[in-house]
Every structure is written in structure tokens, then in C-alpha cells.
Amino acid sequence: MITVVLLGAGNVATHLFKAFLASEEVEIKQWYNRNLKTIDKYKNKVNVTDNLSSLVEADIYILAVSDDAIEDLSKQLPFENRLVVHTSGSTSLYAVDMKQKRGVFYPLQTFSKAADLNFNDVPICVEALKKTDLPILKNLAKAIGSKSHKVNSDQRQALHLAAVFVNNFTNQLYRIAHEITEENGAEFNILKPLIKETANKIESLSPYMAQTGPALRNDKKTIKRHLKQLESDEHKAVYHLLTKSIKKTHGIR
Structure with a gap:
């Protein structure tokens, strides 16, 4: 005991x-x-x-x-x-x-x-x-x-930092997605199976291999349209930053 x-x-x-x-x-x-x-x-x-x-x-x-x-x-x-x-x-x-x-x-x-x-x-x-x-x-x-x-302490602190990205920052992205759907009269709940599947993917794939989307495809027309759709400058900045990060990770210019 x-x-x-x-x-x-x-x-x-x-x-x-x-x-x-x-x-x-x-x-x-x-x-x-x-x-x-x-x-x-x-x-x-x-x-x-x-x-x-x-x-x-x-x-x-x-x-x-x-x-x-x-x-x-x-x-x-x-x-x-x-x-x-x-x-x-x-x-x-x-x-x-x-x-x-x-x-x-x-x-x-x-x-x-x-x-x-x-x-x-x-x-x-x-x-x-x-x-x-x-x-x-x-x-x-x-x-x-x-x-x-x-x-050790360095490993623990690295895990905590990484946890902020996978949990706190991801949850903020959920919040932005919730705002976008609310502004356009769409149901956020429709996205929940996608959220679950995205999380489930990394049980068998590395995050690098699991990446999909317009940034990975370098779909410039879709990216431009998305940025035009976004009304909030803050949301535009987040979209631009993450798109740039994905392109850099996968060597896309």
C-alpha cells in the first residue's frame, strides 16, 4: 500500500x-x-x-x-x-x-x-x-x-512544449473552425468525424506521412480562395502561417 x-x-x-x-x-x-x-x-x-x-x-x-x-x-x-x-x-x-x-x-x-x-x-x-x-x-x-x-527534465519539458502544440493550439484551431462554421450557418458537428479520423491516423502513420490538404498539393487557387473567404485578419494570419509551415516541411515552393 x-x-x-x-x-x-x-x-x-x-x-x-x-x-x-x-x-x-x-x-x-x-x-x-x-x-x-x-x-x-x-x-x-x-x-x-x-x-x-x-x-x-x-x-x-x-x-x-x-x-x-x-x-x-x-x-x-x-x-x-x-x-x-x-x-x-x-x-x-x-x-x-x-x-x-x-x-x-x-x-x-x-x-x-x-x-x-x-x-x-x-x-x-x-x-x-x-x-x-x-x-x-x-x-x-x-x-x-x-x-x-x-x-529527464529536458525530455519532460520538451514533451510539455509538444503537448501545447497537439492539445492547446489544436483546440484553438477547433475554435477558429467553430467560428467559421457559425459565421456561415454550417454545423460544426459535421466536422467531428474528420477530427477523430485525423487523430486516429497517427496511430499508424507519422504526422509527416499523414499530411494532406491544399498546402501539400500546392493548390494555389484553393489557398487563394480560402484566404479570400476568411473575414478575420487573425484567421488569415493563422491560415497563412500554417500553410507556409506545411510547404516548408514538405519542400514545396
Whole structure:
């Protein structure tokens, strides 16, 4: 049984809490948040607190807080030489105070409180200053059904940067597409099978090989017509930039 104290109550913390609670191999000893009202509704399931001095002993302390809060919160922990990890993709391992055994437990996924999430589909990137601390992080990932991946800081930060492109930026492109369809009285839902197929393609093809469209074909008439259709200068700029990027990637002039 792995014992855990969870600190923070955002999207990542909430989903981790639910996953830990459902696991027979994890015991949540305590849940801390500076605003107790946020987690008070869970007090029948776990010991909740807003007092750092009352933190109990556990195998792992997980700082599931904003990147900017990690360093300050870890300094305030009233103990030393315990395994303290954060869940950030972009923050240094060394943001955790040096008086602790430092590590990272980074779930590489998009988290929304209202959306259900199966941790079988969530890779966990693990990192530890001491190699001896890696096994418990891997076992914790396994206990909630996730596959763990040992990465170093550079690799983790590269994955986080790449995740912004495949998730956040892609979602913004969905939003632009939604605006375009709304402006012209078309249904955005008609595009959803295409969105799913585009994502499914890279299960068997590299993104390079999966590329299609007017930029790849160098279909200048279609590109010109699309740019004329777009009313927003911002949308035109995005279309032009991505078209230029695709052409450069595939050696098209």
C-alpha cells in the first residue's frame, strides 16, 4: 500500500484524488488546500486540512498546484527528507525544496474537472533526483492504471512544449473552425468525424506521412480562395502561417 498526501485542489489534483481513491493499492492519508471550502465536500472520504503544520506522514507528498506555487509551498512544508513531487510538465525538478527528496509525477493529459478521465489512457512521466525513489513513483502510476515513463527534465519539458502544440493550439484551431462554421450557418458537428479520423491516423502513420490538404498539393487557387473567404485578419494570419509551415516541411515552393 502506497500512502499519499495530496496538496492542491485544481483539475489535476481532483482527478488524481479520484484515481487514488478508486485504487486498492493507494491510501490517501490527507488532502491539503489553503482554501478548505474547495475540498470540504470530500471530508467524509479523506482527512482534509488547510493547515500545513498538521500534515501527517506518508510515502509521497504530491504538490498538484500551479507552477508558480511549487517552490514556495515546498519551502513551507514542516518536515524534511521525505519524497515530495510536483505534477508540472515544465517546472524544474529543483523547484522542490532541497531539504526534501525531490521528484516529478507528471500526468501528460488535458484535465477538466467536469470531464471523466480513465487513467489507463494517461501516461505518467516520472523523474527523481535519487534513482532509489523512482520505483515508488512507477508503482504509484501502475496502481492507478497508468503506464509510467522515466524521463529527464529536458525530455519532460520538451514533451510539455509538444503537448501545447497537439492539445492547446489544436483546440484553438477547433475554435477558429467553430467560428467559421457559425459565421456561415454550417454545423460544426459535421466536422467531428474528420477530427477523430485525423487523430486516429497517427496511430499508424507519422504526422509527416499523414499530411494532406491544399498546402501539400500546392493548390494555389484553393489557398487563394480560402484566404479570400476568411473575414478575420487573425484567421488569415493563422491560415497563412500554417500553410507556409506545411510547404516548408514538405519542400514545396
